[in-house]
Structures are given as C-alpha cells and as structure tokens.
C-alpha cells in the first residue's frame with residue numbers, strides 16, 4: 001500500500017482521516033496494525049477491501065496486490081479478489097455471518113462463487129475447512145446455523161470462510177477482541193498454523209500489544225490516521241522511535257509487571273473533524289511545543305525497514321527513553 005489517503009466528507013469533514021499510509025505485507029508474513037481505538041485501523045483495512053462506508057472517499061494512493069491496484073479495479077474485479085485471494089475476519093463474527101444460512105452453505109458459497117465448484121463439491125470442502133479450523137464433528141456442524149454456535153466457534157467459521165478459497169492474504173480486524181483469553185489463544189494458534197502451512201500473509205488489526213509480540217513479524221503503528229512508526233516487532237518493543245509508540249508501550253503492562261504504576265497517555269485520540277494542523281500527536285506529546293511540531297509531520301525513513309513520523313526524532317534532536325515505573 002502506498003500513500004493511501006481517505007477523506008471524510010459530509011457534515012463533519014476531515015481531510016486525511018487516513019493520510020499517506022504506506023506499508024507492505026509479504027508472503028507468509030504477519031504485520032500488525034496497532035494504535036488506540038479511533039486511529040484509523042479499520043478504515044485502512046476496509047479501504048483495502050473496497051468496503052468504505054459512505055462519506056469516506058479515497059483521494060489518493062495505491063493498494064498493489066498481485067500486480068493490480070485494487071483502488072482502480074472495477075467493482076467486479078474487486079468482488080473476485082474479496083473472499084477469493086483476500087480473506088477477511090472481523091471482530092464480531094455474527095455481523096458477517098448470515099443467520100439464515102447454515103455455516104456449511106456459507107462457506108460453500110464462497111467456493112462456488114470464486115472457484116466455480118458444484119454445490120456438492122463445495123459442501124465437501126466446507127466440511128474439510130470446518131475440520132481444518134478445529135471444529136469437532138464437522139460433518140454435523142456443517143448443517144448448523146451460526147446462532148447455534150458459541151462466539152469462539154463462530155469466529156472459527158469466519159476463519160474457515162476467510163481461507164475457503166486459498167487466499168494469499170487474510171485481513172483480520174480485531175479477530176479475538178470479543179473472545180475470552182483461552183479461545184483467543186486458540187484462534188491465534190490457528191492463524192499461526194495457516195501462515196506456516198499455507199504461506200498465508202496476515203494483516204492483523206489489534207490494539208493488544210501482547211498479541212503483537214506473540215504473533216507478528218512487523219508493526220505499523222497508527223495515530224489519528226497517520227502511520228507514526230514502522231518497525232520489526234523486536235526493535236519496536238526494544239526501542240520505539242516515535243513518542244506515541246513509546247507512550248503506548250509505557251502504558252501497557254509487560255510480562256509479569258504490576259498493572260498499577262503504569263503511566264497513561266494524557267488526553268484522547270482526536271475525533272474526526274478536529275485533527276490538529278501540525279503534528280497530530282502534539283496535544284498529547286510530552287515532547288511537543290517545538291517549532292517542528294507545529295508543522296504537519298512527514299514519515300522519515302530510518303533504514304532497515306523502520307520509519308518515524310516525528311521531525312524531532314528524525315533530526316536526532318530527541319532520543320526517547322522508557323518512563324521509569326515505580
């Protein structure tokens with residue numbers, strides 16, 4: 001993805017609701033899209049799928065996938081990619097599953113549509129897919145309706161539909177947020193297996209840094225519609241290069257650390273329509289107030305796959321240190 005910019009137009013308007021977002025996801029790789037709620041993660045993921053709500057308009061950028069720019073594809077081409085070479089999993093499985101169809105028919109439908117399989121063959125594959133995603137008794141479960149299943153099972157069904165047509169990329173938007181911790185771990189393990197065995201790339205939208213550390217290779221951190229930092233996971237956790245990511249890590253409990261003494265990031269993510277004209281993080285940044293902070297920030301490439309969108313860090317004027325926790 002290169003330079004994706006989405007504007008909010010209408011009664012409330014926000015140019016650059018998502019602004020100049022660039023990142024890549026390679027085969028078999030897992031990239032995390034992180035940031036607090038309201039930072040533009042879902043809008044970015046939906047733009048990839050061509051599923052933006054009304055009022056949201058793409059004003060520039062490219063989403064290159066298998067030699068095509070998805071932003072200039074016809075609706076028909078896009079439908080062929082969606083659910084085919086790109087699978088999607090959302091936070092609430094029930095909002096994506098059709099309550100009036102058995103789960104088997106829903107999964108089979110994707111294969112009939114994209115792979116032109118007969119109903120019978122597609123249903124057989126649906127059964128295999130349910131088995132693949134760890135649903136016991138798949139032969140019977142294929143006949144069940146979504147409401148007859150638990151949340152964890154429904155999410156497995158969503159994953160089965162997302163991978164039904166052997167996708168190259170799966171977009172998973174907070175896929176485990178609505179699930180309890182044990183099920184969450186099982187679902188992540190399943191996604192890990194799919195990456196390993198089928199080379200599926202995963203773009204994982206999450207605000208859970210524990211999940212990022214555990215599951216992802218690289219991280220794209222967003223704040224108020226901007227990518228503020230790109231990094232591999234190890235270096236992000238060891239040495240973040242943007243004040244927002246530093247603050248995010250400082251405010252998150254690490255393994256075994258007591259929860260109570262952690263610093264919080266003051267203030268809130270700005271709502272659409274009220275983004276600052278200069279550095280979007282400045283109202284909350286403990287290093288703000290400099291001349292450079294008053295200007296819109298550009299992403300600065302730091303080499304080795306890392307970037308920061310902070311002029312002070314890029315100029316070497318600011319070195320970030322972990323806040324001491326008592």
Ligand SMILES: Nc1ncnc2c1ncn2[C@@H]1O[C@H](COP(=O)(O)OP(=O)(O)O)[C@@H](O)[C@H]1O
Nearest residue numbers: 036037038039040041042043044053055271272
């Ligand atoms: N359809 C929409 N109309 C107006 N504002 C929207 C719409 N969709 C998202 N937004 C706004 O865009 C910002 C980013 O939203 P979103 O991508 O859902 O955040 P995240 O997924 O990071 O929590 C938020 O300020 C949200 O209120």
Ligand code: SF4
Nearest residue numbers: 279282285288293310
């Ligand atoms: S540009 Fe200034 S306000 Fe923005 S993140 Fe960097 S130091 Fe903070």
Ligand SMILES: [Mg+2]
Nearest residue numbers: 041042043173
């Ligand atoms: Mg979201």
